[in-house]
Amino acid sequence: HPSAMSSWQALGDPVADAVIQELLSRGQIDGLHSVLDAVQLNSDPIPECPPILKSYFETTEVLPDFANPDTLRYSQDIFSRYGLPMTLSLFCLVLPEGYAAPRPALALSFTRTMYDHTRRRLAETAQFLLDVVSPGAFEPEGRAIRSIQKVRLMHAAARFFVKRRPEWPASYGDPISQEDIAAVAGGFGSETIRGLEKLGIQLKEEEKEAYVHCWAVMSSMIGLQRELVARDFDDMDRCVQAYKRRQWGPSKEGKELTASLMQMVNRQLPPLLRGLPETYLYYLMGQEGAEILGVKRSRRSSLLRPFLGLNSFINMSQHRSRRLARIIRSLTLGILQGVMVREIGDKPVKFYMQPAIREAWQMAPIYRRFSRKGNLSAISVSVRKGKDDSKPGDRNRTESSQEVKLIDLSRTGAGLLVNPDCSIGTNGTSLLLEITRENVSIKVHAMICNERKESQSEMYQIGVEFDCPDPRTARIIQHWLDLEESQDLVQGTKAVANE
Numbered sequence: 001h002p003s004a005m006s007s008w009q010a011l012g013d014p015v016a017d018a019v020i021q022e023l024l025s026r027g028q029i030d031g032l033h034s035v036l037d038a039v040q041l042n043s044d045p046i047p048e049c050p051p052i053l054k055s056y057f058e059t060t061e062v063l064p065d066f067a068n069p070d071t072l073r074y075s076q077d078i079f080s081r082y083g084l085p086m087t088l089s090l091f092c093l094v095l096p097e098g099y100a101a102p103r104p105a106l107a108l109s110f111t112r113t114m115y116d117h118t119r120r121r122l123a124e125t126a127q128f129l130l131d132v133v134s135p136g137a138f139e140p141e142g143r144a145i146r147s148i149q150k151v152r153l154m155h156a157a158a159r160f161f162v163k164r165r166p167e168w169p170a171s172y173g174d175p176i177s178q179e180d181i182a183a184v185a186g187g188f189g190s191e192t193i194r195g196l197e198k199l200g201i202q203l204k205e206e207e208k209e210a211y212v213h214c215w216a217v218m219s220s221m222i223g224l225q226r227e228l229v230a231r232d233f234d235d236m237d238r239c240v241q242a243y244k245r246r247q248w249g250p251s252k253e254g255k256e257l258t259a260s261l262m263q264m265v266n267r268q269l270p271p272l273l274r275g276l277p278e279t280y281l282y283y284l285m286g287q288e289g290a291e292i293l294g295v296k297r298s299r300r301s302s303l304l305r306p307f308l309g310l311n312s313f314i315n316m317s318q319h320r321s322r323r324l325a326r327i328i329r330s331l332t333l334g335i336l337q338g339v340m341v342r343e344i345g346d347k348p349v350k351f352y353m354q355p356a357i358r359e360a361w362q363m364a365p366i367y368r369r370f371s372r373k374g375n376l377s378a379i380s381v382s383v384r385k386g387k388d389d390s391k392p393g394d395r396n397r398t399e400s401s402q403e404v405k406l407i408d409l410s411r412t413g414a415g416l417l418v419n420p421d422c423s424i425g426t427n428g429t430s431l432l433l434e435i436t437r438e439n440v441s442i443k444v445h446a447m448i449c450n451e452r453k454e455s456q457s458e459m460y461q462i463g464v465e466f467d468c469p470d471p472r473t474a475r476i477i478q479h480w481l482d483l484e485e486s487q488d489l490v491q492g493t494k495a496v497a498n499e
Contacts, residue, residue, distance in 0.1 A: 005246060008182075010173035013223035016156035019056045024160070026050070032157075036150050040352075043140035060152070061145050063138065064220040064229075068213065072138055075214035078207050079133040080360045082196060089195030090129060091122070091265055092280040094187040099258050100285075100292045101183075101243070102251035107162045107175040109253040118264040127352065129188065132218050133211075134354045143352070148221045155181075155223070179243065181219060182228045186240035189215035190233055195284050208233045248292060255294035262295075379437045379480060381406045381416065383424055401434065407461065409481065411474050414446070416462040424448070424462070431464060435477075442476050444469045 023029045028050050038047045039057070046057045079086065099105045128147055131137060137144035155176045162168055162175040189212045193203060203211070212233045220229050230236035262281070266274040275298065282290040282297055290296070382401035402422050408415030414433070418424060424431060429448045434441060446464040469477070 001242075005179050005242070008178040008225075008228065009180075011178045011225075012159050012174040012176065013152065013156055013178075013181075015056070015060070016152045016223055017159060019052055019153065020156040020160050022052050023050060029157075032153070036153070039146045039150075040143060041140070042138070042142050042145040044146065056153075057149060060149055060221065063145075064217060066220075067138075067217045069138070071210050071213045072217065073135075074207075074210040076133055076135045076137060078203070078211050080135060080357060082201060082203075083133075083357065084361055085196055085199050085201060086192050087126065087129070088199075088280065089192045089284065090126065090188075091261070092277055093195045093284040094191055095122075095125065095261060096258055096281055096285060096293055097187055097191065097244075097289065098184070099254040099261075100249075100289050101180075101247035102249050102254060103172050103175070103247060104180055105251050105254040105257055106168070106172075107158065108257060110162050110165055110167070111158065118260050122261070122264065130353060130357065132188075133214055135356050136354075138217075144218070145221070148218055152222045178225055178228055179247075181222060181224045182230075182239050183243040183247075185215045185219035185222075185224065185230070186236045186243070188218070189230070190236040191240055193233070194237075198284055212236050244289075248289070250292045250294075254292065258293040258295065379406050379409070379435060381414070381436075382434045383416070383431050385425055385429060385431060404462075406435070409477065411466075411469070411477050411481075413463065413465045416464065417459050418462055420458055420460060433464070437480055440476060442473045444473055 020029070023032060031049065032053070035047055035049045035053060038044065042061070046054050099108075128151060131143040131147035133144075134142070136142045159174055159176050168175065190208075193208055193211060196203060209232055212230060216230045216236070220226070228239070230239060258281075262278055265277045269276070278295050279298065281293075281295055285293075285295075287297070381404050383404050384401045402418075402424065404422065404424075405417040406414060407417050414435075425448055431446045431448065432443060433446050434443050436442075444466050446466050448462055448464055
């Protein structure tokens with residue numbers, strides 16, 4: 001009931017808030033980022049840090065008493081099977097629903113993060129989703145516990161600064177309040193399941209309860225008071241619907257955030273699919289929610305109908321139209337891969353996806369989007385670390401180039417086969433590639449986004465994502481791909497004729 005939620009709107013997270021306030025009062029807040037970067041896995045030891053921060057990590061790493069390990073593993077299996085449509089719901093339902101509430105939309109607008117670095121913010125949100133529900137997330141080698149602890153501290157820092165802004169109305173209570181945290185947990189949990197249902201994917205009752213259980217555990221560990229932690233799917237669903245009735249409304253900030261989100265998502269897609277994210281948003285949120293965010297129904301909405309009959313975005317053989325399934329899969333993968341590996345300034349956005357998830361989603365190697373594989377032996381590649389910003393004779397010039405073998409190429413990335421002693425770096429390393437065919441040579445900046453050992457060999461496959469190649473470079477790569485495709489067609493015709 002609205003009257004019952006008023007007190008929760010005025011309450012933040014006392015535990016995390018106390019940590020941030022003490023770090024600020026002692027002038028130790030600058031060292032927080034280095035501590036957060038040092039703890040990635042649940043088993044990572046806490047580095048040297050202020051006592052209050054060390055105590056925070058030690059006391060908040062314990063799972064709540066209602067957490068069931070078997071149910072958590074079941075929820076992770078569900079995500080492995082339905083993670084792609086769940087990710088589509090994240091971009092076209094869960095995040096926009098947050099913008100439909102003026103309070104969180106105003107808080108987000110203060111940071112400018114969603115405007116200036118939309119891709120980075122989305123990568124962080126997608127990373128949090130994967131950290132919490134990937135297989136083994138709460139095990140020692142998982143990332144869920146540390147990721148939840150870090151996000152909890154970031155919420156507290158945002159809460160501290162936002163509510164001191166003169167533009168923040170006192171009647172709004174605390175930003176990222178208890179009520180907001182409960183709604184966010186419901187967005188990742190019950191609302192994502194509602195999104196699946198609208199996309200034609202019906203989970204069993206036990207699957208719904210298992211998936212919601214995972215996000216109930218998350219909500220408890222991220223600071224939600226026990227009274228607001230959902231007991232089951234219906235409980236979480238009622239909480240989300242009550243939040244919509246109480247908080248939803250039009251705002252300038254909500255419309256701007258939605259426009260920025262849709263613009264970024266569309267940039268990751270080929271021209272033919274641009275506009276479909278708005279269509280999905282309109283369908284998943286409904287007319288009321290879409291109009292609050294300034295998204296209007298378009299003629300392209302009728303194009304969505306054929307996609308709704310897909311029972312699975314992963315096993316494409318289940319649908320009679322494989323071409324149709326590839327299009328919808330390309331839509332989701334294009335969005336997801338578009339936010340995975342990018343640099344903001346000189347700092348890479350570190351995006352980690354478990355090999356089991358990549359394999360389940362057919363994303364190994366991760367760099368492939370709309371690439372074509374062929375006989376690429378005519379193309380040679382040399383690689384060296386870092387940017388090509390140094391001048392000849394500079395003592396800080398990067399090391400000499402190393403020759404590697406090209407095994408896959410597209411306009412957005414490439415696959416390389418390298419020796420173990422070829423020290424070109426690990427995930428997140430910036431590279432400069434010089435790609436040559438005959439007398440034509442191009443240079444393109446890239447970043448390593450995937451590495452794995454070649455089966456039955458000591459060689460390693462390295463996947464790299466190009467860092468926004470210029471139009472000329474993209475045209476040359478496309479020309480090379482067209483040449484390879486035409487040669488493959490001629491060779492295939494000769495083989496058939498000989499046979």
